[in-house]
Each structure stands twice: as C-alpha cells, then as structure tokens.
Amino acid sequence: xxxxxxxxxxxxxxxxxxxxxxxxxxxxxxxxxxxxxxxxxxxxxxxxxxxxxxxxxxxxxxxxxxxxxxxxxxxxxxxxxxxxxxxxxxxxxxxxxxxxxxxxxxxxxxxxxxxxxxxxxxxxxxxxxxxxxxxxxxxxxxxxxxxxxxxxxxxxxxxxxxxxxxxxxxxxxxxxxxxxxxxxxxxxxxxxxxxxxxxxxxxxxxxxxxxxxxxxxxxxxxxxxxxxxxxxxxxxxxxxxxxxxxxxxxxxxxxxxxxxxxxxxxxxxxxxxxxxxxxxxxxxxxxxxxxxxxxxxxxxxxxxxxxxxxxxxxxxxxxxxxxxxxxxxxxxxxxxxxxxxxxxxxxxxxxxxxxxxxxxxxxxxxxxxxxxxxxxxxxxxxxxxxxxxxxxxxxxxxxxxxxxxxxxxxxxxx
RNA sequence: GUGAUUGUAGCUCAGUUGGUUAGAGCGCCUGAUUGUGGUUCAGGAGGCCGCGGGUUCAAAUCCCGUCUUUCACCCCA
Numbered sequence: 090x091x092x093x094x095x096x097x098x099x100x101x102x103x104x105x106x107x108x109x110x111x112x113x114x115x116x117x118x119x120x121x122x123x124x125x126x127x128x129x130x131x132x133x134x135x136x137x138x139x140x141x142x143x144x145x146x147x148x149x150x151x152x153x154x155x156x157x158x159x160x161x162x163x164x165x166x167x168x169x170x171x172x173x174x175x176x177x178x179x180x181x182x183x184x185x186x187x188x189x190x191x192x193x194x195x196x197x198x199x200x201x202x203x204x205x206x207x208x209x210x211x212x213x214x215x216x217x218x219x220x221x222x223x224x225x226x227x228x229x230x231x232x233x234x235x236x237x238x239x240x241x242x243x244x245x246x247x248x249x250x251x252x253x254x255x256x257x258x259x260x261x262x263x264x265x266x267x268x269x270x271x272x273x274x275x276x277x278x279x280x281x282x283x284x285x286x287x288x289x290x291x292x293x294x295x296x297x298x299x300x301x302x303x304x305x306x307x308x309x310x311x312x313x314x315x316x317x318x319x320x321x322x323x324x325x326x327x328x329x330x331x332x333x334x335x336x337x338x339x340x341x342x343x344x345x346x347x348x349x350x351x352x353x354x355x356x357x358x359x360x361x362x363x364x365x366x367x368x369x370x371x372x373x374x375x376x377x378x379x380x381x382x383x384x385x386x387x388x389x390x391x392x393x394x395x396x397x398x399x400x401x402x403x404x405x406x407x408x409x410x411x412x413x414x415x416x417x418x419x420x421x422x423x424x425x426x427x428x429x430x431x432x433x434x435x436x437x438x439x440x441x442x443x444x445x446x447x448x449x450x451x452x453x454x455x456x457x458x459x460x461x462x463x464x465x466x467x468x469x470x471x472x473x474x475x476x477x478x479x480x481x482x483x484x485x486x487x488x489x490x491x492x493x494x495x496x497x498x499x500x501x502x503x
Numbered sequence: 504g505u506g507a508u509u510g511u512a513g514c515u516c517a518g519u520u521g522g523u524u525a526g527a528g529c530g531c532c533u534g535a536u537u538g539u540g541g542u543u544c545a546g547g548a549g550g551c552c553g554c555g556g557g558u559u560c561a562a563a564u565c566c567c568g569u570c571u572u573u574c575a576c577c578c579c580a
Contacts, residue, residue, distance in 0.1 A: 094554075099571065151578045155504075173580080200580080205504080207574055216580060283577085294578095348578070358580095369580060393580030422538060453538050461540040472538060486540070 100204075100212030110411035111398055116197055118243040119217045123195045126236050128219055131194040133177035135201070139167040145176040145378045147350025156202040170201040174218045174391055175351070175376065182222055183381035190385060195219040197394075209367035209396045218391035225386055227324055230355040230375055231331035233388045237359070237371060238337055244397060245406050246361070249370060251337075253357040254345040255325040257317035259377070266292050268316030276306040297346045312343035321354065328355050351376040355388070361396070363403035370396040416443030417503075418460035422453060422472035430471055433481075433500070440503045461486065469499065 097103060104112060120130070139159050146153050152172050159169040171177050174196050182189035197217045204210060219236065221229060234251070241249055257265060269292045277285065281300040288295055296307055314322055325341075332339055339357070347356040356374035364370065373390025419434055421427040430446055437444040445463055447456050453470075460468050470482040470491075481499055484491035 094570090096553090096571070156578075202579075204578075205576095206572085207576095210579080214580070218580090299576095366575065367579070372580060391580060396580060420539085452533090454534090454540080455532085457540040459540090465540095468540085470539075474538090482539095484539075489540085491539085 098212065100206035100210075102211065102213075107408040107412055108398075109408070110413075111401065111406075111408040112394065114411045115217070115244055115394055115397065119195070119197060119240060122236070122240055122243050123219065126193070126232075128193040128195040128221075131178060131181065131196050132198070133171070133174075133181055133196065135170055135199065136168050137171060137177055137180065139169045141180050141380065142169055142172065142176050144380060145179060145351050146173065150348055150350060152202065152349065156204050158201045158203050171198070172202045173200055173349075174198060174216055175220060175349075175378070175389060176380075178218075178220045178389075179222075179378045179385050179387065180380050182220070182387075183378070183383075183385050189222060190383075191223050193219070193221045207367065208365040209393070209399060211395060215394040216391040217394060218389060220387050220389035222385055222387035225324070225354060225375060227327035227355075228331050230328045230388050231335065231337075233373065233390060234328075234332060234339070234357060235335050235337060237373065237390050237392070240392065241359070241371075241397075244401060245404060246370075246397065246400055247404055248363070249359050249361045249400070251339045251357060251359050252342040252345050253325075253329065253339045253355065254341065254343050255314065255317070255321060255354050256347070256352050256356055256374070257314075257321035257354065259353055261317040261321050264318075265313050265316040268311070269293075269296070269313060272310035273306070276309075279306060293346045296344050307344065314343050324354050347372060347374055349376075351378045353377050357390075359392075361400040363400045364396055367396065369393075370400055413443060414464055415466040416445065416464070417467045417469060418456075418463060418465035419444065419446035420453060420456045420460065420468055420470045421446065422470070424450065425473065426471040426476055429476060430469075433469070433471075433496070436500050437503050440500075442503055 123130070139157075142153055142157065148154075157169045157172050159167065162168055178194060178196060182192050182194070185192070195218065197215070199213050199215050201213055203212055206212060217240075219233065221233060223229060234253075238251070256262075270288060273280070273288055273292070273295060277288070279302055280288070280295065281298065281303050284295045284298050284300070284303050287298075293313065295303065296313060298304065298307070314325075329339060329341065345356060345358055347358070352374045354375040357372070358369050359371040360368045361370050362368065371390055371392040373388070375386075375388040377384050377386050379385075417437060419430045421430045427448075427450065434444050434446055445460075445465070447459060451459075457468070465486055468484040468486055470484060475481050475493070479496050480493050481496055482491055483494050483499065
C-alpha cells in the first residue's frame with residue numbers, strides 16, 4: 090500500500106502467496122491436460138518485431154493501433170511486447186517448414202496491453218493458449234473447443250457459457266460487409282454516433298453495439314451469416330454437429346464479433362457472469378496467418394488467467410485450498426540445540442520434508458506460537474537434556490500428545 | 504484516449520466546521536514463576552496521513568499538479 094517512488098507500474102502487479110497457489114494449480118492442470126491432447130509447450134520471446142503483430146493481428150485493429158507497447162530499441166528497430174500469443178507462435182511455426190504446418194503447441198505467458206486498467210484488465214496479464222496448425226477441418230475446430238472445455242473443467246470452473254459463430258472464408262468478407270451496410274442504410278439516422286462512424290470503418294462492430302437502439306435495428310436486419318457462401322455456413326454446422334456428438338452445448342450467436350484480422354470461419358468466446366464488463370474469460374477461432382511464404386492455417390484459443398481466477402473465486406475455489414500445509418517445525422532450546430537442529434533440518438529436508446525452524450534464540454513459547462502459525466503438524470523439541478541423551482521430543486500438534494524418541498529413528502522414519 | 508473514484512499503522516478502516524502528543528479492531532512483540540501452541544488477561548512496539556507545490560498563525564483536513572487504486576466507455580483474454 091505504501092505508495093513510493095519505486096512502486097510497480099500501473100496495471101502491473103506482483104503475484105505472491107497465497108494467490109500464487111491458485112496460479113500454480115491453473116498452470117499444473119493445464120500442462121497435464123495439454124499432454125493428454127498431444128500439445129507441446131512453446132516459449133516465445135516477449136519482444137517481437139512490430140511487423141509480426143501488424144501483419145497477423147491487423148494494422149488497423151485497436152490492439153495494434155492503440156494498445157500495444159511498441160517502441161524503438163537502441164538500434165532503431167521497431168519492436169513490440171506481445172499483446173497476445175498467436176502471432177508469436179505462428180511466427181515461430183511459419184519458420185519451421187512442413188513441420189510447422191501440422192503442429193500442436195501451447196503457451197502460458199504474460200501479455201502486454203497499454204490500456205486503462207479496470208475489472209479483469211491489467212496491462213500485464215497472462216494467458217494460457219493453444220494453437221493447432223493444419224488445413225481447415227471442422228473436426229479440428231471442434232476438438233479445440235473440447236480441449237478448452239476440458240481445461241475449464243479441470244480448473245473446477247462452473248457457470249461459463251460458450252458462444253460460437255463464423256466469420257466465413259476470406260472471400261466472404263466483402264459480400265458480408267456490403268450486405269450489412271446495405272441493410273443498415275435505411276436505419277442510418279437511428280444508429281448511435283459511434284455506429285454511424287463504424288458503418289464505414291468496421292460494419293461488424295455495429296452488430297455487437299451495446300446501445301439499445303442499435304441492437305433493435307440489428308435484430309431487424311439479416312445476420313452476417315446470410316451473406317456468406319453456403320460452404321461457410323456448412324462449415325459452422327459441421328463444427329456444431331461434432332460438438333454435439335461430444336456432448337458439448339454451444340450457443341450460436343451470429344452477433345459475436347472477434348476483432349482480430351486473422352480469424353476465418355469458426356470463432357468463439359467463453360463468458361462468465363462473475364466478471365463485470367470484461368466478461369470474456371477465453372476466446373478462440375480458426376485463422377490464417379501469412380508471416381512467411383505460405384499462410385499458416387490453424388485453430389486455437391487463449392484463456393485469461395486473471396479472469397479465470399476471479400471466476401473461480403465466485404465458484405468458491407480459493408487460493409488457500411492449494412496452500413502447502415503441514416510439515417515439521419524444529420524447536421531449539423539453547424545455542425547448542427540450535428546448531429544441531431540446523432543439521433537435523435537439512436537431513437529432514439533432504440528426504441523431502443517441509444521443515445521449518447527459528448534461527449534466532451527465542452523463547453520456547455515464541456517458537457511454539459510460530460510453529461502453530463505455520464501450521465506445523467509435528468513439532469520436534471530439542472534442549473540440553475535431549476542433546477545429551479541423543480533423543481528428541483516429538484509432539485503431535487493436533488492432539489497435543491508427545492513422546493521422547495531416538496534421534497536416529499526420527500530421521501529414518503521421516 | 505474520455506469520464507468517475509481511491510490513497511491515514513503489517514491488514515481493514517475511523518478522523519467532526521482546518522487547531523495541541525493522529526485513533527480503533529485485527530495482526531505482531533513481551534509477560535501471567537524456571538522447557539510447551541491454538542483460548543483468556545495485562546503491557547508494548549509500530550505512522551514521509553501516496554508524492555510535490557500552494558493558501559494559512561496553523562493542513563491528514565482547503566486549492567493545484569502528479570503517481571496510484573477501483574469502475575465504466577472503447578476494445579479485448
């Protein structure tokens with residue numbers, strides 16, 4: 090709380106115990122599950138050439154235009170900190186030749202976006218995401234969504250909703266934009282200010298405007314899907330059918346808009362009510378990204394760890410549940426016992442025991458209090474008497490019982 | 504980028520119309536006869552009142568700036 094000259098940056102926070110226990114659970118469960126699905130971990134640099142993001146996410150998107158940490162380094166090179174994970178991943182895979190066109194990778198990494206912080210939005214935030222490259226195939230998309238659902242389940246998250254839609258093939262973009270514009274034209278004067286601007290810049294944004302008046306108008310006009318080629322709609326249907334076979338329910342929402350340029354065909358979003366205005370905990374879709382000679386097709390998703398954590402908390406899942414517990418606490422009475430206990434602690438720790446002790450000469454009462462506070466299950470007491478006899482007193486903190494035991498036996502049974 | 508909002512002890516917060524040594528609860532430390540925790544009781548330590556300016560005899564309190572917190576818009580995970 091103490092604000093100082095050397096405080097951390099706005100929207101960037103330090104993560105420590107107990108909260109960190111939840112982070113570790115999330116990461117551990119993710120790695121386990123990704124292994125089951127045959128995904129390998131990929132760690133890409135935080136910094137990339139600015140062009141990587143411009144080219145893949147899109148030059149005109151808000152993410153690139155107003156949210157990135159972009160700067161020139163000492164050599165005048167234009168760089169940016171990754172605002173999302175797909176671009177860097179595909180930049181890597183695009184350089185892997187044949188192998189990169191049929192890969193399954195996942196990442197757990199920090200992302201950076203220079204926006205004003207608010208609920209569920211940090212300037213440094215963290216995502217766990219996957220990418221599976223390969224030619225468009227509805228089954229691949231369905232499997233990716235299945236993986237995502239399994240992931241949320243593995244974390245114990247309940248109450249999330251999945252919405253799905255399609256952006257159609259690239260060739261559908263123009264007809265969709267034209268079609269929507271034409272349909273909206275008669276209502277132009279009734280749209281909100283933003284939408285009057287958006288109708289030219291990015292019609293799709295009009296579709297998901299939260300303004301009530303705009304929403305009503307949008308309900309009256311045909312959905313974007315109706316301006317797409319038949320094959321594009323069939324592709325979405327195939328994904329939905331495959332999901333149904335796996336027992337995964339989705340809500341089709343033609344108004345779902347995903348802003349990044351690289352998406353084609355299937356797009357989806359997971360929302361959770363716990364979150365407030367930023368209610369998406371995960372988003373994904375099929376894409377096509379040209380960062381090399383050949384465009385890399387693939388499908389993937391990313392989950393926001395911070396947002397998952399707030400959602401988990403409303404499910405009653407807390408960090409404390411994953412806190413390390415129990416262990417042994419050593420109590421030393423006198424300097425000799427203290428020195429000997431240092432040795433004992435080392436031996437116990439070498440055998441994998443969680444073991445703590447006071448390193449200063451404190452009263453027994455103080456040491457016992459600390460042992461209790463640290464949640465020790467067992468306390469080992471050593472004073473001059475025990476030292477002389479080669480024994481220790483072993484106390485069970487739960488029921489308060491204690492007995493004198495041979496030091497060797499204690500180490501052997503640890 | 505726009506509009507609100509916050510900052511006082513380790514934590515959660517009081518602090519009257521500007522006025523003397525800035526408070527509480529929890530936590531922490533020490534004790535309640537020699538080497539035994541979680542309960543109780545007694546005592547104690549601990550504060551650049553976010554930071555920098557200004558007004559005033561006098562500022563935690565009023566004014567300006569700045570950083571930060573939280574929230575919304577925009578957009579996204």
